[in-house]
Amino acid sequence: MxxxxxxxxxxxxxxxxxxxxxxxxxxxxxxxxxxxxxxxxxxxxxxxxxxxxxxxxxxxxxxxxxxxxxxxxxxxxxxxxxxxxxxxxxxxxxxxxxxxxxxxxxxxxxxxxxxxxxxxxxxxxxxxxxxxxxxxxxxxxxxxxxxxxxxxxxxxxxxxxxxxxxxxxxxxxxxxxxxxxxxxxxxxxxxxxxxxxCGGSSNPYTPAEVCGSGFAVIDQAALGSVGRTYLLYNSGNGNNCVVTLKSTNLGTPTAVSAFLEPQGASRSTDSGSFGYYAGPVKRSAPGTCVKWGGSVGSTSYTSPFEHCG
Incomplete structure (x- = not known):
């Protein structure tokens, strides 16, 4: 949704x-x-x-x-x-x-x-x-x-x-x-x-903070110089989580999105005008391949179906 x-x-x-x-x-x-x-x-x-x-x-x-x-x-x-x-x-x-x-x-x-x-x-x-x-x-x-x-x-x-x-x-x-x-x-x-x-990306949030306890980053993709989208996994409950962090216009609402799609299931998307990040988008997909990604402004990333363990 x-x-x-x-x-x-x-x-x-x-x-x-x-x-x-x-x-x-x-x-x-x-x-x-x-x-x-x-x-x-x-x-x-x-x-x-x-x-x-x-x-x-x-x-x-x-x-x-x-x-x-x-x-x-x-x-x-x-x-x-x-x-x-x-x-x-x-x-x-x-x-x-x-x-x-x-x-x-x-x-x-x-x-x-x-x-x-x-x-x-x-x-x-x-x-x-x-x-x-x-x-x-x-x-x-x-x-x-x-x-x-x-x-x-x-x-x-x-x-x-x-x-x-x-x-x-x-x-x-x-x-x-x-x-x-x-x-x-x-x-x-x-x-x-x-x-x-201080320069550089001063986003005060981390992917693990956004997704919550038990999640660890297993993959990530740069969105040019404007941000980065992350895939995290919680081995304790089999949940995946996607979050997109901004690197520019921090604190100012701009278009950001994050999505997660287990293979054979519908896609969940979080999108809107946010100051720091989009997400967390969480789905349970143990033993199932997932497609994931996100965007900041017009720069986006979409993975293939992967991380199937």
Missing amino acids: TVTSPFRRRSPRRWALAALAALALVASPAAASAAVPAGAVHDGAVVLATSHKSPFSCGKTFYANNWSGGHSPNGSIDWQTYGGDAVNGETVRATAGGTATFDDEGGTSYGKWVQVVHGDGTRTRYAHLATMVRNPGQTMSVSQGTVIGTVGSTGGSQAPHLHYEQRSSSGVVDTSPTVDGVTVSVGQKKAVSSTNG
Whole structure:
């Protein structure tokens, strides 16, 4: 069957983006209405959160401070100097792809700030910036790692730092945001090293993560420079699994597919506009040959019937 719903079933660290239009932005940074946070059930399916990198350049390490009490809004992070890396003046990058809107509140609240609405409707905010790459009121499409400004101390800031928030599609702040695989809950302060903009394929997912426990890669095929499709097998239950991982446009919804066809049976396909991967497509086929493959954009791969053991 072909899966076309923009909402996807839960699997380990799964995030599959739908090709949704960017939602309307909150008019004021202080506005945050009650909402269902990412990870909640929507129309019977789980809506999972966007995967975020650090908002800084590759290799930069800064403290992510999620203050306990008195920080507004609760759950937002102050990025501060760590070791020899002074945060003031540092380049700020989008932690995931989406549509960025630029604003300037002068000497109050956020000062110069940017909001990025991601493909699943979730949002990130970057405040107290010294400079922005667009004028207030302008928008631009960004990918993960796109430069949006520099760290400063505008607005209600007491000292140079980057104020950062992760919000649900309706504005609820995530009080335990995760960046570059590090979760920083309220009351915690952690040093986070950035892999944002490091180049090459920075897809945060692996085929085994997507397919789940017990699966191991037994074959793979490159899709030019835009991705790779994988065949995995679980020897414990005889299940096959196919997943296609993107290498470009990470965090931005683009066409991706994965399929699996046991010989003599119908084909199962997972296709749509996703940020990181298509799949997992799982079928039980012990002792049966399978045809498998996938695509990213117009580049595709289809195997012959093989792996018949």
